[in-house]
Amino acid sequence: MERTFVMLKPDAVQRGLIGEIIARFEKRGLKIIAMKFMKVSRDLAEKHYAVHKGRPFYDGLIQYITSGPVVAMVLQGPNAIQVARNTMGATNPVDAAAGTIRADFGLEIGRNLVHGSDGPETAAFEIGLWFGDELEDWDRDVDRWILE
Numbered sequence: 127m128e129r130t131f132v133m134l135k136p137d138a139v140q141r142g143l144i145g146e147i148i149a150r151f152e153k154r155g156l157k158i159i160a161m162k163f164m165k166v167s168r169d170l171a172e173k174h175y176a177v178h179k180g181r182p183f184y185d186g187l188i189q190y191i192t193s194g195p196v197v198a199m200v201l202q203g204p205n206a207i208q209v210a211r212n213t214m215g216a217t218n219p220v221d222a223a224a225g226t227i228r229a230d231f232g233l234e235i236g237r238n239l240v241h242g243s244d245g246p247e248t249a250a251f252e253i254g255l256w257f258g259d260e261l262e263d264w265d266r267d268v269d270r271w272i273l274e
Contacts, residue, residue: 127202127203127204127206128202128203128204128205128206128207128246128249129159129200129201129202129206129249129253129261130200130201130202130206130207130210130242130243130249130253131198131199131200131241131242131243131248131249131252131253131256132151132198132199132200132201132210132214132240132241132242132243133196133197133198133199133240133241133242133256134147134148134196134197134199134239134240135190135191135196135237135238135239135240135241136190136191136193136194136195136196137237137238137239138197138231138239138240139163139194139195139196139197140194141231141239143231143239144197147227147231147239147240148197148199150213150227151201151210151213154203154209154213155203155209155272155273156201156202156203156206156209156210157201157202157203157264157266157269158199158200158201158202159200159201159202159261159262159263159264160199160200160253160257160260160261160262161197161198161199161200162197162198162199162257163195163196163197164195164196164198165192165194165195165196166191166192166196167192168188168192170255170256171187171188171191171192172188173255174191174252174255174256175187175188175191183236186236190236198256198257200253200257200261202263203272203273204273207242207243207244207245207246207249210242210243211242211244212226213226213227214226214227214228214239214240214242215227215228215229216228216229217235217238218235218238219231219232219233219234219235219238220233220235227239227240228240
């Protein structure tokens with residue numbers, strides 16, 4: 127099974143959308159194997175967004191992601207990375223397909239509610255960075271009705 131990292135950003139938390147957003151991933155059939163509610167330290171933010179260092183939006187991104195609590199989680203399932211990204215929608219909510227998280231709840235790219243890993247290497251890095259070995263794989267009874 128594939129795993130991916132997903133973060134509900136401060137705007138999702140402040141707007142009271144945690145339950146609705148998590149429910150969308152669960153309704154798709156993805157299984158939560160790790161989750162925590164936390165305030166992001168500057169050090170963690172800089173490590174997470176290191177690939178963007180030097181870009182014009184970097185400082186604002188660090189300030190934003192550390193401005194309030196987030197929900198970090200690891201989701202698991204077949205093609206979990208692509209399924210999660212399709213559920214979130216395009217990075218810019220204006221371009222996101224109707225029915226996706228970003229299209230339904232977002233207006234601007236700087237407040238797009240969620241982050242998700244964009245590939246297997248990124249997922250492995252982000253999961254390790256945010257959770258280390260704190261993953262709890264478990265048997266979910268409903269999986270036989272979701273997975274062939």
